[in-house]
Amino acid sequence: MKKSTMTVQEMPGAAAYRPTPPPAWKPRTDPAPLLPDSEPYRVLGTDAAGRLDAALMRRLYAELVRGRRYNTQATALTKQGRLAVYPSSTGQEACEVAAALVLQEQDWLFPSYRDTLAAVARGLDPVQALTLLRGDWHTGYDPREHRIAPLCTPLATQLPHAVGLAHAARLKGDDVVALAMVGDGGTSEGDFHEALNFAAVWQAPVVFLVQNNGFAISVPLAKQTAAPSLAHKAVGYGMPGRLVDGNDAAAVHEVLAEAVERARRGGGPTLVEAVTYRIDAHTNADDATRYRGEAEVEAWRTHDPVQLLERELTQRAILDADAVRQAREEAETMAADLRERMNADPVLDPMDLFTHVYAEKTAQLREQEALLRAELDAEGER
Amino acid sequence: MKKSTMTVQEMPGAAAYRPTPPPAWKPRTDPAPLLPDSEPYRVLGTDAAGRLDAALMRRLYAELVRGRRYNTQATALTKQGRLAVYPSSTGQEACEVAAALVLQEQDWLFPSYRDTLAAVARGLDPVQALTLLRGDWHTGYDPREHRIAPLCTPLATQLPHAVGLAHAARLKGDDVVALAMVGDGGTSEGDFHEALNFAAVWQAPVVFLVQNNGFAISVPLAKQTAAPSLAHKAVGYGMPGRLVDGNDAAAVHEVLAEAVERARRGGGPTLVEAVTYRIDAHTNADDATRYRGEAEVEAWRTHDPVQLLERELTQRAILDADAVRQAREEAETMAADLRERMNADPVLDPMDLFTHVYAEKTAQLREQEALLRAELDAEGER
Amino acid sequence: MTTAAKTGAAVTAAAAKAAKPATMAQALGRALRDAMAEDPAVHVMGEDVGALGGVFRVTDGLVKEFGEDRVTDTPLAEAGILGTAVGMAMYGLRPVVEMQFDAFAYPAFEQLFSHVARMRNRTRGAMPMPMVIRVPYGGGIGGVEHHSDSSEAYYMATPGLHVVTPATVEDAYGLMRAAIASDDPVVFLEPKRLYWSKAAWSPDAPAAVEPIGRAVVRRSGRSATLITYGPSLPVCMEAAEAAGAEGWDLEVVDLRSLVPFDDTTVAASVRRTGRAVVVHESTGFGGPGGEIAARVTERCFHHLEAPVLRVAGFDIPYPPPMLERHHLPGVDRVLDAVARLQWEAGS
Amino acid sequence: MTTAAKTGAAVTAAAAKAAKPATMAQALGRALRDAMAEDPAVHVMGEDVGALGGVFRVTDGLVKEFGEDRVTDTPLAEAGILGTAVGMAMYGLRPVVEMQFDAFAYPAFEQLFSHVARMRNRTRGAMPMPMVIRVPYGGGIGGVEHHSDSSEAYYMATPGLHVVTPATVEDAYGLMRAAIASDDPVVFLEPKRLYWSKAAWSPDAPAAVEPIGRAVVRRSGRSATLITYGPSLPVCMEAAEAAGAEGWDLEVVDLRSLVPFDDTTVAASVRRTGRAVVVHESTGFGGPGGEIAARVTERCFHHLEAPVLRVAGFDIPYPPPMLERHHLPGVDRVLDAVARLQWEAGS
């Protein structure tokens, strides 16, 4: 009680008072290096295109053509009832492909439901990549074998997984970078926030790629955020933010490659916003005419990632008519193969329902398994 | 199929190609006005102190003295078993008091469990404010009567409430601002992110006050965030961030008053980080010696909010010895009253358990009520 | 609940017109519309509820009629949606919140459990939470992972919430009106696979507002009682028809409200029949069936000829669409359970 | 589960020393320590688990012994904690995650329900989730709002999770070791009010690792079975003692594991006694008791002299500390239920 009735003039040391900065008040770092450019970074159509790596660009181009074809083929499969649903990435192929190409063998990709193409560009069998969307199982591949996490549906929930995995790899001393993909809508989820914060605090080797395609189903970006850009969110976590033209494959590749390299060097996480556009509806089941006009879509069609790259590379003689033809042929071959294999009914075993719930089946599950087996026997199905 | 096999040179309009910016690519606004100062804003000890409002400062001072006394008294009550627990705001009184004083009658305060003092400074009966922490009920007052939301324990969950209430008031055309309080640790929760984003998108009249007191229980700020400051998080939502010395009552009041005024004018939300320090342990049940040294605490004691204000006001002759004495006497009176009233056992009715679960008791609850009544009758308690 | 009473009167007063077929989705939308027209405090909010009309089109047309201030496409964050709705209710509004799919309500569970369900209790009645949380639930629509969960057990285990679910087009309207009129928070479970179910139903003379908490006997019978709700009601009705061939005359009770639970109607039926099977597609273990079987047994023990059996989804994560028919309780599984009701030992 | 086997061997091999009293919190901490010492893949993470040793001091001393990389004070965000733990488990670590209090696990429910519980199933076994989620639960410690929830119903209703809870100091050690050794995710419910319960227990010869999924008869009796777990075990033991005076010889079964459920032990007991009461402090409606009573009845119907009764917390939000004793099932309430087991009609 004594102390609190003393006036400050009577306080020992009061004269020498100088508010020294204990921890909560440490000198703040300059946010400038964290801030993204004010306009999306571009390479194609700019002077920077003069120093393009020809071999890389040809590869990127071939993958873009293949990617576009993959998207149209998968959408066609929904019409034939061969896929339950397909969230197309038509118009976003530059992001999908670049995300896959910047990673090394040992790195990990964390795709969302829209990112089957990124998984395919990384080398996954296109049929395996579509298992979730065909509906025979939730994941069609062994994530550890391919270092591709399962396609993730609950929005933004894959982001903390990427952080945890990258962190674990770093703790073990392994050279692994994780690249996680999320949409503009997904940035509004709490999991986005928590994941980026953990990543920054832990300085985890992870790259967050936000594909801002303008919409979360029907909801346009303006109803999603009031921020100067989604890349500006980086500042609040103390990580650098980059804003890039998501339809400029060369630019996306460069920015992501830099971020991956930075993470690999121990420089911590980066948030990349790639500005792009969803040319198709949200999925084949969606009716986009309810919430946007055709003029807007047409405007974006003139900024098509495949065409942008093709034109630049052709102009610079990095790509010739042969290479273009070859890319298309390869894409058609992939599509024909995909079509054919997807036309075969997947082999299903209803007893799989019980197989991987736990490491070992519980007595309860064994009872239920017996029930189903009896039903199937009665049906004569097995 | 036709289109996708055309080269870009063949495309209609390809020559005229110019990437026009549809919505997802709208010109980005300049983040500069959103960025906080690089050092916490101060008034006391600076030239700005020359233009202090004497009446307001005397009121602030009296409330700080009362607030400090309230904190010491409440802590004493835990030792006497009269409070289940008390999370003291000793050292943070400038924030607590300023938060209350900047609001008008019709505005709403959204306090956390640490902010009983803000509620008391707003005019709530000190005993009612302590009901939660005494343990006779979860909330001791009618939130609508006082426009003070229940003290909120699950971290950051009160923030979306403040946004929703402010938004609802605005929709109704009412002149209401909501001020919500949260700790540095609470900024890591997803609800913080979602609340700030909703507020910015809706341009809701709400002010977020983060009291950065250096710790979330034992976890220091450095393990909580890598951001330049917590105020920098504002940028990612497109709202202004302000960084203020949380022990400088004049500065906190000024910054909060500005933010409240801005919200009232329709200017939308503001994030304010007040840098302060938790002088006491997290609660009376906590042992702070496990995670911090006494030297750090001592350093902050020399930057005490009550003393800082007292010294400045005394030097500037805004406060004289009489006023100081009077403030202390009033504080002692409040403390004596609080002590006395808290020493009386609260009147409890076990049947209250069933009263406010639903608007009307379900048959099920009536059965359970009968069971308890029979037990109490058997015990002879009622 | 003056609002409810008023609403009931208004509805009864409406002139009856010739009924045309309507879907459950349409009936729900109509209930929202009528409630909004009557009470300016009712606000609809969620993901894609505006121009799109929701992914199931339940809110179709509302934004045109009532504007964006009352029909709001929110940012994509379920905790934020429910959390801001709490704030709106604190200020006296009556938010109707849409969770796009059952599994996507999980991020909002802290707000639901810790605030929506407790605010009235916390404040001794000073601050009620009149809000409806619409949750499309259940499977059978060929949805990929996370689009077919049955999450009713989570809601049932949370005191302070009402939990209702319609199984008919009429009830969809009536229960929704009652839910919006309620001064308590109501989790409104919408059976996805019944969205497109149709019934002759006139939107100009909509069904009466059902008081929440009353089960209904959908089919009378004397051999045994099928206790069910929502998506499993059609299954049970079909099973009851088929059971006739086996000589069983089954009664079917549609719970409609899981909280509060209508012990009176259910126990009366089981006392009459002496046998019961609970049917739902939610997983069996820890699912609603345990509670239901336990309370029926507590109340009807000496009337029971056999233990109350449960037919439910297996205790597994919801399977992929190509396998879901093996998971969902169908007519055969219901009849098998009926056959296990120890008929030989019976009266 | 080679790890479990190895662990068991190690434990058995340890020389038995004179037992000193230890608290449940200490036994849990010791289990964490031993597991960490044995397996470098085990990581402890959560809020305040480092220097502070957790608010209940369970992780006391671990950061000193194993460093901050393995005992990590995370940022304050439960979904983030569990979500990053999922990623760590994907990479082969075995995270032990602490949720500070039951109610503060709710923000992590989407990660728990949609990922932790399903990842193995989703990937056909390729990506198991060996992790332990420690949840201090239940009341009786004078905690203010949100510090006394019993949330086991939520976990039980989620296939893919194991759910265990110790009631004794020995089990705290044994079950924790088994949980960490398990290749499946285990929600480990720690009864708060038993943290300071003591037993003679030698940390140098700790209890054997209990296989998860086995209930245990804590007291044999012939009149009726009390089925319980965690915080309610001491209540039931006391009730069983007191019941002797009334002429009832009660058997007490401690479930220890809610998932998987040990039907064998429980049903065997009830078949012997012919009567049963389920006792827990979680709310009754939609709580664990319904499931337990239903499965016991399904299995023992013709052995039952009376319906299985339930003694549980009321169907209300957890009350403030000054009223909690009226909410929590105590000895009298248990004995009242036993008295209602229709003794007059019995054998």
Ligand SMILES: Cc1ncc(C[n+]2csc(CCOP(=O)(O)OP(=O)(O)O)c2C)c(N)n1
């Ligand atoms: C947690 C959660 N809430 C809601 C949904 C339903 N949903 C699926 S996609 C989607 C929109 C996502 O938009 P965005 O993040 O921008 O990604 P995009 O689809 O544009 O690639 C919504 C609301 C979901 N999958 N997960």
Ligand SMILES: Cc1ncc(C[n+]2csc(CCOP(=O)(O)OP(=O)(O)O)c2C)c(N)n1
């Ligand atoms: C959702 C949630 N998680 C955990 C807790 C337990 N808890 C209570 S206070 C606290 C630390 C909060 O730190 P901060 O936000 O900085 O506020 P301060 O206590 O410093 O005022 C924690 C972890 C909680 N109340 N709510």
Ligand SMILES: [Mg+2]
């Ligand atoms: Mg999008």
Ligand SMILES: [Mg+2]
């Ligand atoms: Mg703090």
